[in-house]
Amino acid sequence: xxxxxxxxxxxxGSKTSKNAAYNDLNGKITIRQQVFNLFKTHENxxxxxxxxxCGKAEISVQPRLSELKNSGLIRDSGKTKQGKWGLQITIWxxx
Numbered sequence: 001x002x003x004x005x006x007x008x009x010x011x012x013g014s015k016t017s018k019n020a021a022y023n024d025l026n027g028k029i030t031i032r033q034q035v036f037n038l039f040k041t042h043e044n045x046x047x048x049x050x051x052x053x054c055g056k057a058e059i060s061v062q063p064r065l066s067e068l069k070n071s072g073l074i075r076d077s078g079k080t081k082q083g084k085w086g087l088q089i090t091i092w093x094x095x
Contacts, residue, residue, distance in 0.1 A: 002018075003067075008030055008032065008067075009063065009067055030064075031054065031056060031060055031061065031064050032064040032067055032068065034054050034056075035050050035054060035061055035064045035065060035068065036068055036073060036074075038050055038053050038054065039073075039074060039092075039093070039094045040094075043093060043094075044077055044079070044091045044092065044093050045091070045092055046081060046083065046089045046090065046091055046092070047061055047062045047065055047089065047090070047092075048083050048084060048089065050065065050092075065092060068092075069092070072095055073094070073095060074092045074093060074094055074095060075092070075093060075094075075095050076090050076091075076092065077090075077091045077092060077093040079091045
């Protein structure tokens with residue numbers, strides 16, 4: 001996945017996705033930053049919890065968690081909990 005200078009990822013083959021990643025970067029808090037900020041007040045979060053706290057769809061939050069993990073800012077806590085669909089899901093924590 002390609003990233004812009006602020007490490008916002010976008011779909012490589014999608015012009016719309018690239019435009020969104022580069023659109024109005026100055027002064028705009030990204031979903032990635034919103035998600036990261038949650039970890040400053042909540043020790044551990046799942047994707048579901050982060051999405052609910054941000055008021056964003058899980059499909060928007062999960063890739064941001066992957067970006068934060070790839071940047072070394074969060075990590076898998078080694079713990080899981082049951083999600084709303086009955087599956088065990090990863091609990092993330094700050095590094």
